[in-house]
Amino acid sequence: MLLSVEPSSPIPIYAQIVSQVRAAVASGDVRAGDALPSVRQLATELRVNPNTVAQAYRELEREGITYVQRGQGTFIAEMDAGRKTAEREAAGEALIARMVDEAFRLGLTAAEVLEMVERRVALGALADGAK
Amino acid sequence: MPHALLTRGLARRMAPDFAVRDLSLTVPTGAVYGLLGPNGAGKTTTLRLILDLLRPDAGEVEILGVNARRYPAEARRRIGYVPERLGIPGWMTVARALRHHAVFFPSWSRPYAEELLLRMELPADRRVRHLSKGQAGKLALLLALAHRPSLLILDEPTDGLDPVARRDFTELLLEYVADTGATALISSHLVHELERVADWIGVIDRGSLVVETPLEAFRRSIKRLRVGTGTPLPGADGLPFDVLARVQRPREELWSVRGWEPAMGAVLAERGVEVRGVVDLDLEDCYVELLRGRGDPEEGR
Amino acid sequence: MIREFLWVEWERRRGMLLLVTALYAAVPLMYLALLGGVTRPGAGGAQLVFQVDPLQLTGLTLVLGVVLSAFAWGAGSWGDERRGGWVYALALPIQRTHLFALRYLAGLAWLALPLLALTALSFVAAAVASVPTGMYAYPGSFSSWAALVSWFLYTLAFVLSARFEHPWRIVAIAAAVLLVAATVPGFGVFPGLSRLVELVAWGGVTPLRVFWGLELPFGS
Numbered sequence: 001m002l003l004s005v006e007p008s009s010p011i012p013i014y015a016q017i018v019s020q021v022r023a024a025v026a027s028g029d030v031r032a033g034d035a036l037p038s039v040r041q042l043a044t045e046l047r048v049n050p051n052t053v054a055q056a057y058r059e060l061e062r063e064g065i066t067y068v069q070r071g072q073g074t075f076i077a078e079m080d081a082g083r084k085t086a087e088r089e090a091a092g093e094a095l096i097a098r099m100v101d102e103a104f105r106l107g108l109t110a111a112e113v114l115e116m117v118e119r120r121v122a123l124g125a126l127a128d129g130a131k
Numbered sequence: 132m133p134h135a136l137l138t139r140g141l142a143r144r145m146a147p148d149f150a151v152r153d154l155s156l157t158v159p160t161g162a163v164y165g166l167l168g169p170n171g172a173g174k175t176t177t178l179r180l181i182l183d184l185l186r187p188d189a190g191e192v193e194i195l196g197v198n199a200r201r202y203p204a205e206a207r208r209r210i211g212y213v214p215e216r217l218g219i220p221g222w223m224t225v226a227r228a229l230r231h232h233a234v235f236f237p238s239w240s241r242p243y244a245e246e247l248l249l250r251m252e253l254p255a256d257r258r259v260r261h262l263s264k265g266q267a268g269k270l271a272l273l274l275a276l277a278h279r280p281s282l283l284i285l286d287e288p289t290d291g292l293d294p295v296a297r298r299d300f301t302e303l304l305l306e307y308v309a310d311t312g313a314t315a316l317i318s319s320h321l322v323h324e325l326e327r328v329a330d331w332i333g334v335i336d337r338g339s340l341v342v343e344t345p346l347e348a349f350r351r352s353i354k355r356l357r358v359g360t361g362t363p364l365p366g367a368d369g370l371p372f373d374v375l376a377r378v379q380r381p382r383e384e385l386w387s388v389r390g391w392e393p394a395m396g397a398v399l400a401e402r403g404v405e406v407r408g409v410v411d412l413d414l415e416d417c418y419v420e421l422l423r424g425r426g427d428p429e430e431g432r
Numbered sequence: 433m434i435r436e437f438l439w440v441e442w443e444r445r446r447g448m449l450l451l452v453t454a455l456y457a458a459v460p461l462m463y464l465a466l467l468g469g470v471t472r473p474g475a476g477g478a479q480l481v482f483q484v485d486p487l488q489l490t491g492l493t494l495v496l497g498v499v500l501s502a503f504a505w506g507a508g509s510w511g512d513e514r515r516g517g518w519v520y521a522l523a524l525p526i527q528r529t530h531l532f533a534l535r536y537l538a539g540l541a542w543l544a545l546p547l548l549a550l551t552a553l554s555f556v557a558a559a560v561a562s563v564p565t566g567m568y569a570y571p572g573s574f575s576s577w578a579a580l581v582s583w584f585l586y587t588l589a590f591v592l593s594a595r596f597e598h599p600w601r602i603v604a605i606a607a608a609v610l611l612v613a614a615t616v617p618g619f620g621v622f623p624g625l626s627r628l629v630e631l632v633a634w635g636g637v638t639p640l641r642v643f644w645g646l647e648l649p650f651g652s
Contacts, residue, residue: 005327007323007326007327007413007414008323008326008413008414008415009413010350010411010412010413012347012350013327039309040306040309040310043305043306043308043309044302044305044306044309046327047298047301047302047305047327047328048305048327048328049163049305049308049327049328049329049330050305050308050309051161051162051163051330052330101411104408104410105408105410105411182523183522183528184522184523203527203528204525204526204527204530205525206525207523207524207525208525210525212523214520214523218519218520218523219520220444220511220520222443222444227443231436231440232524234433234436235433235524235525235526236525
């Protein structure tokens, strides 16, 4: 799992970390029992405030995505299939939300955005079919 | 102790047309506090007043629970200060500078200083005046960290450093903060620099504190609205938020507003104002809009 | 802590210190050499009167060297650590008064080195020289005078250098003061005024002799 943050994004940095970890879990990129980097490590790596990373980790723990083992660190928790699907949907939702925000910022109308999404989805399906 | 640093009513007249006025900073313990402001806004002066390098004309300073106006040396012992430019006499070698500093700080940790020296790849026997800018910046950080302070005060620490040195510097700083939970007060006019690391923001302009708030709250409160111009628009008075700037565009206006909350859309709709969109801003946008809303700096002179 | 301050001063400007010491040491030695001229064979009693004045004038110049170097030593106290209008050492965790006192004492302590050289050589010179009839040597008084003047000027320059940012400003002020002090008594344009200037600015070559019984090592 490779995390990266975009500080100038309107989404707070801690929320970016949370959603990326969730996405990694949903996509199976990380599995139950995998260790997350320590707060210090991740803060240094991303060059963000350790408090921000700690906040993200607290959030992840609260949501039951990770658990903390004292003195060992933070690990990905076990998750059932239904929860995984829900996570995947939530991650997708967040992605779309971000995209739509950006599109509106560009001055596109709702209809234009929808049309573009549809075109893009069709293109993606085509590419998948070709594989 | 909820606050690592408090100033109350800090003031100092520097020149006939420049003064720091009634400055009250509140830096929560454990925060990375970004002190933002244009060049010449009084950031450096403020930090020097806090450290008692300049004597304030009025006001109080409390550092880590110590009355710093009365016991400045005591307060400085627990502060790591990275000045704008490295002040160490140029004739000293790096190793000599370390020994010199160690004399003044009882909590100086030699093993830690040596570890940092190695990690920063600083040439111990080179004279300070012959160091590159990046090396000088790192040495300044080393001298600020080696006595394990609880509060770091950094004055434009990475200004003029190349990207590699800047990254190294930030990493070392964040590591220290993560390890010790120390508080950091960082001044900068480079907003992007602070966007990653700060969780509190203070904006200073023309010697006064304009805003002091958690970074996220700052970004939440300043928005750009797209307002339709189909109906006559009300004046800025009586709106539930501050309008910092208005820009005319064909068929709509862009309002930069401060104090925005989502519920205000309904209030505006009642008055016949059509809000077509609320655009989030990044920190730099927020900062620029805020200062623009305060008018041209030259006007007040 | 005072040890660190002494050590720093030594490392920072031992070159200058040695130069100052050489200058101080030169004063009694030059007097010794000049006296050789006064007492050369054939110099009669009547001529001595005329030769004492150039002697004193040269002495004045030498003393000017002492004065200047004491001043320069004090003016260098704050060195190269000013960066954009503040002094690096102020950021150290030490009381400001404490810092100033330690800096001041460290510089003063090293000033003892040239003074010791001057004192020792004055006594040596007084012992070695064959002082002509009618002249007296006062090595002790001269050394005390040098110490007093050095201390005074070192202090003055120390305070000035702490107050003014640019060394050239200090040097300019010093040069102006010393120029006036050196010129007016030298040419004797205004005898009354020159006495006053001597007294105030120099610690007084002549008046001190009158009032406090202090004396150049080899005066008339």
